[in-house]
Amino acid sequence: MNKTGKILILATESCAYPGANAVGQAHSSYPANTYILRVRAPVLFPERFYLECFEKGIWGVIIMSCGVECPYHGAYEALAKRMDRVFAMMKQRGLDTQRLRLTSICTVCTRSFLKEVQQMNEIITKLGPPGAERARAGIPGQNGVMASGG
Amino acid sequence: MIMAGENEYGKEGAAGRRKVGVYVCHCGGNISDHVDVGEVCRRIEKIPGVTSVQNNVFMCSDPGQELIMKDIRSGAADRVVVASCAPNLHEATFRNAISRAGGNPYIYEHANIREQVSWVHHGAAATEKAIRLIAAAAAKAERLEPLTPIRLEALRHATVVGGGIAGLKAAIDLAKRGVEVAIIETSPFLGGRAAQLDRLAPSGESAAQVISELAGRVLNHKSITVHTCARIRTYQGYIGNFRIGIGREAPGGSGEWNESGKKDKPAPARGEFVPFAGVYAGEVLEIPEEFSIDTGIILLATGFKPYEPRRGEYGYKEFEGVVTLPEFIKMLALAGRGGDTLEIGGRQIKSVAMIHCVGSRMIPGIHEEDENGRLNEYCSRTCCTATLQTATTIRKTWPRTNVFEFYRDIRTYGRGQEELYAEAARASVMFLRFDPEEPPVVGKSEDNDGYALYARVKDKLTFGEEILAPVDLVVLSAGMEPNDVSDMVAMMKLPVGADRFLQEVHPKLRPVELSVAGILLAGTCQAPMDTGEACAAASAAAVKASAVLSRGYVELDPFVAEVDGDKCRGTGACVQACLKEGALELVETLDGGEKALRAQVNAAFCIGCGACAAVCPEGAINVKGWTLNQYEAMLDAIVSDDLFEEERPHATAG
Numbered sequence: 001m002n003k004t005g006k007i008l009i010l011a012t013e014s015c016a017y018p019g020a021n022a023v024g025q026a027h028s029s030y031p032a033n034t035y036i037l038r039v040r041a042p043v044l045f046p047e048r049f050y051l052e053c054f055e056k057g058i059w060g061v062i063i064m065s066c067g068v069e070c071p072y073h074g075a076y077e078a079l080a081k082r083m084d085r086v087f088a089m090m091k092q093r094g095l096d097t098q099r100l101r102l103t104s105i106c107t108v109c110t111r112s113f114l115k116e117v118q119q120m121n122e123i124i125t126k127l128g129p130p131g132a133e134r135a136r137a138g139i140p141g142q143n144g145v146m147a148s149g150g
Numbered sequence: 151m152i153m154a155g156e157n158e159y160g161k162e163g164a165a166g167r168r169k170v171g172v173y174v175c176h177c178g179g180n181i182s183d184h185v186d187v188g189e190v191c192r193r194i195e196k197i198p199g200v201t202s203v204q205n206n207v208f209m210c211s212d213p214g215q216e217l218i219m220k221d222i223r224s225g226a227a228d229r230v231v232v233a234s235c236a237p238n239l240h241e242a243t244f245r246n247a248i249s250r251a252g253g254n255p256y257i258y259e260h261a262n263i264r265e266q267v268s269w270v271h272h273g274a275a276a277t278e279k280a281i282r283l284i285a286a287a288a289a290k291a292e293r294l295e296p297l298t299p300i301r302l303e304a305l306r307h308a309t310v311v312g313g314g315i316a317g318l319k320a321a322i323d324l325a326k327r328g329v330e331v332a333i334i335e336t337s338p339f340l341g342g343r344a345a346q347l348d349r350l351a352p353s354g355e356s357a358a359q360v361i362s363e364l365a366g367r368v369l370n371h372k373s374i375t376v377h378t379c380a381r382i383r384t385y386q387g388y389i390g391n392f393r394i395g396i397g398r399e400a401p402g403g404s405g406e407w408n409e410s411g412k413k414d415k416p417a418p419a420r421g422e423f424v425p426f427a428g429v430y431a432g433e434v435l436e437i438p439e440e441f442s443i444d445t446g447i448i449l450l451a452t453g454f455k456p457y458e459p460r461r462g463e464y465g466y467k468e469f470e471g472v473v474t475l476p477e478f479i480k481m482l483a484l485a486g487r488g489g490d491t492l493e494i495g496g497r498q499i500k501s502v503a504m505i506h507c508v509g510s511r512m513i514p515g516i517h518e519e520d521e522n523g524r525l526n527e528y529c530s531r532t533c534c535t536a537t538l539q540t541a542t543t544i545r546k547t548w549p550r551t552n553v554f555e556f557y558r559d560i561r562t563y564g565r566g567q568e569e570l571y572a573e574a575a576r577a578s579v580m581f582l583r584f585d586p587e588e589p590p591v592v593g594k595s596e597d598n599d600g601y602a603l604y605a606r607v608k609d610k611l612t613f614g615e616e617i618l619a620p621v622d623l624v625v626l627s628a629g630m631e632p633n634d635v636s637d638m639v640a641m642m643k644l645p646v647g648a649d650r651f652l653q654e655v656h657p658k659l660r661p662v663e664l665s666v667a668g669i670l671l672a673g674t675c676q677a678p679m680d681t682g683e684a685c686a687a688a689s690a691a692a693v694k695a696s697a698v699l700s701r702g703y704v705e706l707d708p709f710v711a712e713v714d715g716d717k718c719r720g721t722g723a724c725v726q727a728c729l730k731e732g733a734l735e736l737v738e739t740l741d742g743g744e745k746a747l748r749a750q751v752n753a754a755f756c757i758g759c760g761a762c763a764a765v766c767p768e769g770a771i772n773v774k775g776w777t778l779n780q781y782e783a784m785l786d787a788i789v790s791d792d793l794f795e796e797e798r799p800h801a802t803a804g
Contacts, residue, residue: 006788006789008785008788014655014665018236018238018656020265020266021236021238021262021265021266023265023270024236024264024265024266024269024270025265025269027269027270028270029270029271029272030270030271032267032270032271032275032276032278032279035279035282035283035286035788036262036266037286037781037784038237038262039776039781040709040758040759040760040773040776041759041760041761043729043759043760043761043764044759044760044761044763044764044773044776044778044781045760045764045778045781046763046764046765046778049778049781049782052782052785053785056785056786056789057789058785058788058789070645071645071655071665072665072729072757072759072761073643073729074729074761075729075759075761078727078729078761082764107656
């Protein structure tokens with residue numbers, strides 16, 4: 001069983017999800033610790049969803065959105081604002097905000113997709129499991145993981 | 151961890167007793183060469199709630215689909231997961247199979263184990279990832295509810311925005327299928343940019359003839375109403391039932407009202423072709439008027455405008471004798487046909503330089519951005535052929551006029567276009583190739599050689615030799631830019647690509663549809679196209695529109711928000727977060743005999759983005775088919791190691 005930390009990717013069905021398929025069509029290999037969920041618009045997810053991801057053992061989350069080309073007018077802007085709040089909540093809980101990344105991936109953005117996956121892998125390799133950064137900073141927690149999912 | 155149960159996101163998790171069938175595809179080895187399908191099936195069988203696990207060489211084949219249908223018919227499964235290629239390829243295939251077996255097509259979830267697993271991962275890691283993704287799909291499937299598509303009545307009427315060649319073609323095709331059509335055109339003429347051409351490449355047909363024929367059919371068709379000098383001012387409604395407000399007023403700008411229509415000249419007759427303007431559609435208003443149209447479909451054919459080089463770009467507007475290709479085409483049409491040397495404005499043109507890729511294929515760091523910081527990085531596709539056609543026409547009509555073509559690459563991509571390239575070469579057009587980093591330099595000739603200008607280039611075809619062509623005229627092959635439709639983009643929430651053209655849902659699978667249901671695309675508002683392609687796109691859009699309208703109703707995917715009346719406390723957070731005006735509102739209702747405010751969804755307006763679901767403190771609103779509860783279950787399945795622990799018995803539902 002693969003013991004590497006898992007990366008959850010929320011990929012929009014209009015842009016990033018077909019973009020990830022394009023990476024497959026090009027047979028460009030990338031680490032298998034990546035789990036892509038197809039989403040209509042990531043604005044669906046409340047702040048607590050991201051915190052729960054980390055609480056449940058996801059080491060890194062990449063939101064691959066359509067960016068300003070989002071077919072749901074105003075959704076990207078609303079999401080970007082929410083991300084600020086999620087980052088603040090992560091800081092409060094002693095989680096490194098690099099574990100969560102909002103990016104835009106188009107249907108043919110294969111290089112960007114691979115770069116994002118690689119970068120997040122580098123980050124989680126450096127940071128270890130969620131909460132390890134808090135343990136390193138000497139902040140008490142539950143089993144080295146954050147105490148509350150928010 | 152893989153178990154059904156109530157969580158904070160909603161009630162669906164209580165399901166538990168559903169029977170999930172999982173069908174794993176080998177894809178003829180595409181999947182099974184890298185993913186151990188047998189191992190996948192063995193692990194997936196352990197998931198509580200999974201009642202049937204089967205595999206097939208090709209799940210999309212008839213025998214593959216039959217496996218699903220048999221389980222649905224026999225009751226062995228009432229939820230379906232197919233693990234195969236990307237969902238855009240066969241999701242619809244498997245939904246249809248479920249329907250044919252008498253099931254609800256929305257009890258289906260897809261696991262993508264080809265593009266996102268076997269084509270990018272190998273060995274044990276690929277198998278493990280496939281198992282986790284299928285487990286996640288099964289977890290979601292267990293929480294899926296049968297859904298009914300939203301059915302809305304549709305008006306048998308279409309509005310075509312733009313009276314260019316694509317708009318005219320679409321209107322005729324729609325009218326032929328019995329649809330009432332309104333054309334909204336900003337100018338007093340029909341024909342658009344095509345009417346400003348002389349001959350259409352590569353066939354050499356007369357643009358005037360083609361436009362006159364199309365416009366004539368439009369003006370004489372009883373089911374088509376043409377509104378010239380008109381713009382869309384307001385917009386509301388949804389597919390099948392739009393209401394658009396139209397404003398009409400006499401044209402003011404020179405771009406819309408050409409010299410033939412000015413008041414100091416008699417107006418042309420209705421249906422008359424005015425060279426380089428189009429077919430006059432009659433009646434220009436003195437007093438502005440406003441009215442509204444109820445329509446079922448809006449078809450955008452808003453067209454393009456030629457790139458306008460900035461002052462000084464290849465000497466444009468700096469030196470006399472530097473013109474764009476559209477300007478030159480007009481000059482050429484008016485030039486006398488006698489003699490063996492081209493004559494324009496009484497001046498002999500002994501030599502012409504034609505420069506390709508002006509305002510197209512621009513490269514950051516090399517080309518200068520416009521005042522808004524934009525570069526046209528795309529290829530305009532039509533200019534190579536148009537330039538070659540013009541060059542050949544010059545050489546054949548005025549054999550003593552030389553033509554130099556300065557190009558980066560020749561892109562004669564369509565039928566008959568490569569032949570045009572060969573014909574230009576046979577007609578002794580001189581080709582010089584340049585690197586974008588070292589474009590041709592246009593200057594004023596200081597030699598007394600009888601030529602006003604020169605064009606100098608480091609020619610790649612002669613391995614970097616510097617060549618100077620003395621010329622009388624420089625023609626810039628200006629690319630295409632989309633017309634400014636920012637008012638409609640803002641009003642109708644239309645998606646626009648990075649290139650500023652309107653963006654279709656999918657370039658191959660849904661090429662003429664926008665993400666806003668009921669609004670279609672035709673022609674160069676979507677991307678650079680030649681007239682043939684624009685007409686093909688228009689016909690495709692017309693067929694798509696008439697297919698919707700001829701049924702008299704439209705069916706939409708039911709992926710819209712849904713309020714759980716038991717949980718809603720009327721906080722209004724969802725209404726505040728809603729991105730689509732009119733999709734959500736608070737209405738007064740009776741709760742235990744007392745008046746209370748509750749959220750209510752207008753399904754026809756809801757775009758299903760889920761912005762409402764994220765903010766409800768009660769978890770009382772969700773997008774059907776894409777609920778937070780389902781995502782939560784998928785997350786649990788992905789992180790769970792239960793399926794990989796051989797010894798320990800698994801947790802059971804509940």
